Amino acid sequence: MKIALTAFVATALIGSSAAPAMAAPPAGAGHDHAFDVEVVSTRADMISGGNALVRIGVPDNVPPHQVKVHLAGRDLTEQFRPVGDGGTLLGLVDDLALGDNTLEVRANGLGHGRPQADVTLVNHPAEGPVLSGPHIPMFCTASGNPWNLGPVDENCHVAAPRVTYQYRTTTGSFAALPDGPLPGNLATTTTIDGRTVPYIVRVERGTINRAVYEIALLHEPGTSVPDPWTATDGWNERLVYTFGGACGIGYTQATSTGGVMNHTLLSRGYAVASSTFNVYANNCNDVTSAETAMMVKEHFIETYGVPAFTMGSGGSAGTMQQLLISNAYPGILNGVIGQIGYPDERSVTLTGHECRFISQASAAAGLSTAERTAVTGFASPNTCGGYQNFDSVDWPATCPNHVPAAQRYHPVNNPTGIRCAMADFISNVYGVDPETGFGRPIIPDTVGVQYGLQTLASGVLTPEQFVRLNEGIGGLDVEGNRTPQRTSADVDAIKVAYETGRVNQFDGGLRWIPIIETRGYTDPSGDFHDRFRSWNMRERIVASNGNADNHISITAASATAGTASTLALDGMETWLTSRAALAASRPELDDVTLTRLSKPEGLADGCIAANGDRIVEQLTLDPAAQCNQLFPFHRNPRVVAGGPTSSAVLKCQLAPLHRSGYGVSFTDEQWQRLQAVFPDGVCDWSKPGVGQVPLTNTWIRFGANGPIVPELPVTATAQTRCLAGRAYVAVQVRNDHDAPVDVAVETAYGERSFANVAPGGNAFQQFTTRVASVAAGTATVRATGSLNGQAVTTVVTPEHPAVNCADPRPAQ
Template identity: 80%
Template sequence: MAATAALLAGSTAPALAAPPPHAGPAERAFEVTVLSGRADTVSGGDALVRVAVPRTVPPHHVKVRLDGRDVTDRFRATDDKRTLLGLVDGLALGANELEVRANGQGHGRPRATLTLRNHPAAGPVISGPHIPLFCTASGNPWNLGPVDADCHVAQPRVTYQYRTTAGSFVALPDGPLPADVATTTTSDGRTVPYVVRVERGTINRAVYEIALLHRPGTASPDPWTATDGWNDRLVYTFGGACGIGYTQATSTGGVMNHSLLSRGYAVASATFNVFANNCNDVTSAETAMMVKEHFVESYGVPLFTMGWGGSAGTMQQLLIANAYPGILDGVIGQIGYPDERSVTLTGHECRFISQAAPAAGLSTAQRTAVTGFASPNTCGGYQNFDSVDWPATCPSHVPAGLRYHPVTNPDGIRCAMADFISNVYGVDPTTGAGRPIVPDTVGVQYGLRTLDAGVISPEQFVRLNEGIGGLDVEGTRTPHRTSANVDAIEVAYATGRVNQFDGGLRWTPIIETRGYTDPSGDFHDRFRSWTMRERLLAANGHADNHISVTGASGAPASTSQTQALVDMDAWLTARTALAASRPHLDETALTRLSRPAGLADHCVAADGERIVETLTLDPAARCNQLFPFHRNPRVEAGGPTTSAVLKCRLAPLDRAAYGVDFTDEQWQRLRAVFPDGVCDWSRPGVGQVPLTGTWIRF
C-alpha cells in the first residue's frame, strides 16, 4: 500500500466511544479520558477531558497541569461529585502533556498523565496535505464574514428559527416569542416551544451547521448545563451524489430537519459531508470527527451519535463507520451503496457494454440482460459515477488560468478524481498526476450468464467481448482491455476505500431502507442491499447488525425513515445501557444482545402489509416476489454477488466449461480477446487484501 498511509496508535479500538461523564469513580488511580474525541486527534486547541477521582483522594485536592501550567480551574465536579469535567484550552500544536495528581508528593499519592496531540482547526488531522480550495463562507448563503487563507471565519454565528403552527421554519424575531410558535414533545417526553438554535462556522476548511431546540434567554447548553429541548442524542447528516469541487460549497447534509428536531435531536453536518461537494470519504470522516469534537466541547457529550443520509449519504456513513469507528454509533441509510469505488466500476462497465452492443448486434432487451439491470435506463445513472473519474473537467469556479495544462501550466489544478484523492492513492512520479484505479477489464467475460441462459448467441458473446476495450490513465477510451494498477487496488482494500465491512461495521448497527424503483431505471437498485449483506456475511459469518427494509415505490419514504430512526434510537439506547452494566462484553456481543425484539429484515407491500423475512436471493421468497433482485454487469459476467472484486485472477480458457458450442473461428477470436485467460471468480481478487486497520491517516 502507499507509503503515505499510517496507522494511528490504538487503531483497532473504537474511537470517540468515551465513558459518559457520570461514570463511576476510580478505585485507586486517576482515570483520565478525552470525551470530545481521541487524544491523538484533538483539533482547534481545546479538548473536553474527564477525570475520575479515586476514592482515596478528596476531589478538592486534585491538581491538573497542562505542560506545567495549572489548569485546575477549568474543571468542575459533575453530579456524582467524584468526576471532574474540564474544557482544557490553550493547547499548542503537536504534543501536550496533561498531568493529574493529588496535592502533595507523599508516598502512594496517585498521578496520571495523558498526551493530547493537537492539530489546527483548519486541519488536516488524518487526511493528508491540503488540496486547493475556493472559499464561500463569506458569500451567499452563509454570509459568515471575512475568511483567512484557510477559508476560516473568526467566530461562528448563531441565529434562531422557529416552527410556525402552519408548519414552516422562519427567522425568530427579537423580543417575546411570536403567537404562532408551535410546540413539540421530544422523544424523552418534554414539551417545549419549537425554537431552534442554529450555529454556523468553519471547521476543517468546511462550513458546518449545528441545530438543536433551545429558547433564547434560557441557560445556554454546555457540557455542564442541560437544555430542556435536547434529548442527549446527536444525528449527523450526510448528502449524496459525487463531485470534485475544490470548493467550500454552499450546502451541508441539512440540519433544519423536522423529523429530527421535533423529537429533540441535535443535528450537525458540514459542506464536506456532501459527496456532491467532496467525493472523498476520508475528508468527510475527518470533518465529521472535528465537527463532533466541537459539538461535544460546546454542548456536552451525546449518549450516542446516529448517521443520517441517502444514496451517497449512506455510502459515507458506511465507509466512515468501517474505517473510522466511533464517529458514528449507528447508520441510518436510504437507497444506499457500500462504497464509491465498486459503484464507479459499474458505471464504467455500463459504458463499455453500451458502446460495444451495436456491433455485437444486441437488441435493447439483450443489452439490458447483459448489464443485469431491470431497465435499459439504469446504466445512465451509474455512468454519473464514472464521469467523476473521467473526463477530468474542472468545475466553473476553478479559474481557467489555474487549471492544469501540460505545456502552459504543468503545476496547475488537475480535476480528475485521482487527483482529488491523491493523498490516498499517491501520485504517479512520471506524470505528477494522481494515481487512478483504471477500470480493469482483463479476463472479464461480459454477458457470460446471459450466454449460458441462451439470451445471447455465441457470436454475439464473442463480438461483445471483442468490443469492450478499456480506459487508459488519462481516461481515454482504448480498443484493448486495460489492467488496473495493483498497488492502487491494494491501497483501496487495505485502507477501506473498497468497503469489505471488516472494520467497525463488524459491530456498528445498520438500518437501511429502500423504496423499490428497479423497473423505473433508478440506479439506486435493490441489489446493493444484498451486496452489503453478503460482504457482512463474508467478513463476519453473520449480519446481526444489519437490518434491511424494502418498500413499494411511491410509498412515503419518510415513514420508513422515521421508523428506522425510532428503531435505531431504541437499539443504541439499549446498547449504551448494556455496555455500562456488562463492560466485559465485546462490541459485537453488545450489538447483538441489544437489538430490540421484533427488529428484523422486512418488506412493506403496496397495501401496507409488513412481511418479516430474512434478506435472501431466493426468488421464491415473498419479498423477492414483490421486489425482485436484479444484478450488475460484473455479476452477469460470472462475478461474485458481493461485487467487491476490482481485478480478477485468471484461469486458462476451457472450451468444455461453456454450455454452448463455439465454432473454431469463434474460439480463436475468443482466445485473442483473452490471451492470458479469463476470470476465476472462485478466488479473491488481485490485491484484495483485508483492511489493514482502522483510523488510518494519510
C-alpha cells in the first residue's frame, strides 16, 4: 500500500484552479456528508484511452464497504480500494465509451438521506485529439528503427506498449539487462528518499496521441511494479517530463523524444517521461505538445500512481515548450526547469526573419560587418546566422525529408499538396483564410519598423545608410517568397496568437508556476541562445503580474553551466516539496501566495563566474550590475529598431514620421525616400502591439478553424469622472451568468478582487489616479467561474475615455 496519500495532496494543491480534476484534495477533506468524487489522472472532461483513475472521498457517516460504484450498468465496486486513512477509495474506471459517461456512486444500507453522486467522465480516443483539433497527415515510424514496436494502424498506433530493461554499470554507462542472474557489474544508487536499490531501469515504450512515448523508472524485474496503490523503493513518487529543442514542421511520428535515460534524474529515483511530439524539431506546435504530455501523464498515473509533482526539463525550445504549456495549460507541469530558453516560438522566429532581411539589405546598403552587427543588436555577426535556422518554418514549399516529394505543396505543380508553413501546420490554432484556403499567415510584419534606428541615433549609421537599409528590407508573402515591399501579418491571426497564449505573456499559469531558468553564457561566440531572452521572460512576467516571485534566472560561464543546472534541479525539488507541505497546512492560500511563501531561502537570481564564485543579484539591464559586467546583455533587431525590450510586439501601431525627431539631418531627397518606405507611418512603440490582448483563458480547445473559447457572460464598463479636481477611473462588472463568479479588476491605478459575485450582481470599484487628468486607456477584467462543469476565466478589456478635471469639458 502507498505509504501516504501525499501524492494526491501535492498534485492537487500545486495544480491550477483553472485545471480541475488534474488531481485531488487531501484524503478525508470536504466529504463529511457527501461523496467527494474526482478524477485524479487528468481532467474529467479530457480523459483519453478509455480509462480514468478516480478517487472517492467517503462521508464520515458511510462505512467504506457500503459504497457502490456503477458505470453504464456495470458494477465497478471491486475496482476501488481503500487508501490513506481508509476514508478514501481509489479505483481505475475502465472501458469508457467515447464521449460522456456517467459514473454513479451510491451508499447502501439503512438511514435517511443516504448520499449519492453522479460524475460525468468525457472520454476521447487514445490517438486523440482531445483539445488540439482535427488531425493533420502523419507518416508513421513506430514499427521501424529505433522503436520497433510492431505493426501500426491507420493512426500510427501499435497494439500494446513494450517493456525493456537497462542497467547502470559500475563503469558509469547504461547497458541492456541480460536474462538470467543479475550482472556482476550492476551498480546501485541511492534515491533522494535515502533508499539504496539496484540501478536497473524499466523502460516502457508505446503510442499515445499518434506519438511514440517513453517512460523510465527504477525497478528490479521480479519485484512489484509501482501502481496507484503500491509504492516501491525505486520510485521517489515524483515525475520529470522532458522536452527537446529546435523547431520543425512535423508530419512525422519521428524517431526521438526529449530523452528518458537520464542518469542525473534516474539515479535520484525520479520517473522520467517524454514523447516524440514533445521535441520541437519533430513537432513545433505547443498545443499538441501540451495535449500529448497531458495524455502521457494520464497514462503514467493510471499505470504507476499519482506523482507528488511533475517537473518539466529541457533546453532551448524545450524550455520554450515548458513555458508555453505551463501558461496555457496549467497543471500538466508543476514546475519549469529550463536551460538556454526562449519565451515562445513566434517572437523567436520573427528574429530569424529579421536577421535574413537585414543580412540581405545590408549588402545592398554597403554596410560593413561591424555596422550590420550593430543593426542586429547581437554580440557577434554570426548570431543572426543561427537565428535564420528558424525562419524556414514559414516557407510552405520547403518541406522536411519525411514528406514525400510527390505529396509536397507546389503553387503550380501540386497546389493541393501538404504545405509546410507554420500557418498551415497549426491552422487549427490560427484559423484558415477563407480567400485562399490556406492557414492565416503569421508571416513577419515589417510595416513601420525602422531597422537600425538606434544605430542612426548613435552615429554608427549615416542617414544615407539608414535610408538604404530600410529601402532594402522588404517582406515575405504567404508563399514564403521575399518581396520588395514590406508585408503585413494577418491581424486576426496575431490576435489569436496573443489571446490563446502562443505569444507568451506569462499571464496564465505562469502567474504562479515556479520557473528556474539557467543559461550558459555564449553570446560572444555567435550562439543564438543569447542571454537577452532571459530578460524578455522577466520583463513579460513583471508586466503581467507586477512581480517575478516565481522566476529565478541564473547565468553561468560555460565551465559552470553544469553547476547552475544542479542548483536548478535541487532548488525546484525543494520549492515544490515545500509548496505541497504549505498547501496542505494552509489550504486558504491562493496559488500565487503559495509559490511566493514556499520559495526556498537562498534560491535567487544571479550568476556563476568561471571560477565557480556565485553572485546573488537581481536580474537587471543595468550594465553596472556585477553579473552584467561578467555576462553583458545584448539586444536584437527589433529592439535596435526602437521596440520594447520585452520583444513581445509582433505588429506595431503606427504614427506619422517627424523629420525633426531623428536628431540627424536628412537631405530632402533622403526624406522623400524614407517617406516612400513608410507611407503609412512608423512604429509607435509606446503603444501595445496590434492585436496584443491578454490571454482570454487557460485550457483552450481548438477546432478546424481556430480556438473554441468558452466565455462567461459578464458585462464590463469603464468610465472616467472628476471629484474635487481629481480624476477617477470607475469600473463596473455585471455577472450575467446563472452562477456566482469571481472578478478581478486591474487598471493602471490599482486593482481589486471580488469573490462570489452573485448572478445578476455587480462588482464596482472607483480608482483614484491622484492627478487632475488621465489619458484614454483600458481596464482588464478577469471573471472566473464554472461553465458546463469546466473552470473558465474570461478576460474583458473595457475602454475608458480621457478626462481633464482641471478643464471639465470632454476631451476631444
